[in-house]
Amino acid sequence: MARIDLDDLIAFKTLAETHSFSAGARLIPISQSAFSRRIEKLEIALDAKLVERTTRRVTLTAVGRDFYRNISRIMSDLDHIVMGVKGVSDPIFNEVTVACVPSAVNYFASDVIRKFSKDYPNTRVKLVDSSSNDVLLSTARGDADFGVNFVGSLDPEVEFEPLLEEKFVVACLKDHAIARRSSVTWSEIAAFPYIGPGKESGNRLIIDQTLAAAGIKMNSLFETQHQTTMIGLVEAGLGIAVVPSMAMPRRDHPLLVSVPLTNPDISRVVGLIKKRGKPVEGVAKQLYSTFLEAISSD
Secondary structure, eight states: OOOOOHHHHHHHHHHHHHSOHHHHHHHTTOOHHHHHHHHHHHHHHHTSOOEEEOSSOEEEOHHHHHHHHHHHHHHHHHHHHHHHHTTOOOOOOEEEEEEEOGGGIIIIIHHHHHHHHHHOTTEEEEEEEOOHHHHHHHHHHTSSSEEEESOOTTOTTEEEEEEEEEEEEEEEETTSTTTTOSOEEHHHHTTSOEEEEOTTOHHHHHHHHHHHHHTOOOOOSEEESOHHHHHHHHHTTSOEEEEEGGGSOOTTOSSEEEEEEESSOOEEEEEEEEETTOOOOHHHHHHHHHHHHHHHTO
């Protein structure tokens, strides 16, 4: 049996969750070179390649994904055992992992989780906020109990249950020239500095496909991957952005307002996804139902 150092397992688990050697090293914390040596030592001990290294991102191999799922469960059990030996009472009895696109977290998923936590105070909710593709992969692999996403309806690996259809709106400051308009068109907003989604954003694909069909092209002065960052740039006065209405703050926000966008209208369907053929069980099923109830009660 291979001799495996617990520190090496902790390093690998951290790398799997951050997808970055530099970020993982900072969390532990050790130097990046020492962190990298721990991963290499673990791969040698297991005689298996666990990660794929590129200049932009670290991804797990198929073996790495299976190993991560197994050690995560084992290390969680170990934490409970150690705390029990120390006589520390851990009130957490259950855990649910939900993968969710960032634009659905701040003002939708957070409200649902708040309600769920009141009913199930002893359940830890692990929220994996990531890109639409990563949410899809996490759910299809079984890393998450279920996901909240706007892609997946055509993917054979998951089942997609629609929650709602939401339109894209313009996010701008309350003192902006268009802030009091009942609606604006794409042609009208082209005159203002535009903060657009990056090329890897799932929302970018939705916007580009619709605008291409309408013969409209938007030139972004700023680009960012996540909707929450786009809204932050709008708050800083750098321009306007087009975001899903779910990503916008509530109406009492002191700085921002949303303006309906037309010609063409753009929308997306947000839904719950789960691994095909694998039912959502236990307390995860209760959180899944809470998401459904949140929409039906609106």
